[in-house]
Amino acid sequence: MFSNRRTFVAIAMCLCLSASTAFAGGNGGTKKDATIKIKNDSTAEIGVAVNPSASLLAAQTPEQFTARGGKILLPGETYTVKVKAGSQRVIVLDGDGEGIADQKVAVSKGATKQGFVAGALGFESLTF
Numbered sequence: 253m254f255s256n257r258r259t260f261v262a263i264a265m266c267l268c269l270s271a272s273t274a275f276a277g278g279n280g281g282t283k284k285d286a287t288i289k290i291k292n293d294s295t296a297e298i299g300v301a302v303n304p305s306a307s308l309l310a311a312q313t314p315e316q317f318t319a320r321g322g323k324i325l326l327p328g329e330t331y332t333v334k335v336k337a338g339s340q341r342v343i344v345l346d347g348d349g350e351g352i353a354d355q356k357v358a359v360s361k362g363a364t365k366q367g368f369v370a371g372a373l374g375f376e377s378l379t380f
Contacts, residue, residue: 286359289332292325293370299345302333337361344378353378
């Protein structure tokens with residue numbers, strides 16, 4: 253059936269490799285990206301941005317803030333963003349665009365770092 257032993261061994265190895273990755277769930281391994289999840293547990297609307305650009309930081313209106321990559325969260329809402337593993341900058345603004353938090357967050361490969369903004373208007377804080 254096979255003309256030589258090398259061809260048979262090569263085909264057998266390909267079949268074994270194919271079967272092993274199928275049983276392992278395809279690509280397997282850990283996720284390459286990390287996740288940051290922020291929940292608004294405060295009583296006010298907030299703005300959230302992860303790794304903000306200079307353009308986003310210069311935004312003057314909520315429309316500009318969201319157009320440049322920021323997210324507005326109503327009370328009870330959650331914002332989830334995929335990031336590369338490592339140190340990430342997270343900023344949180346109140347409804348008037350004033351800074352509540354500007355914090356570095358370290359996230360490991362494949363991990364999810366969860367934080368929340370809590371408090372009444374004027375007393376918010378970001379906790380991870």
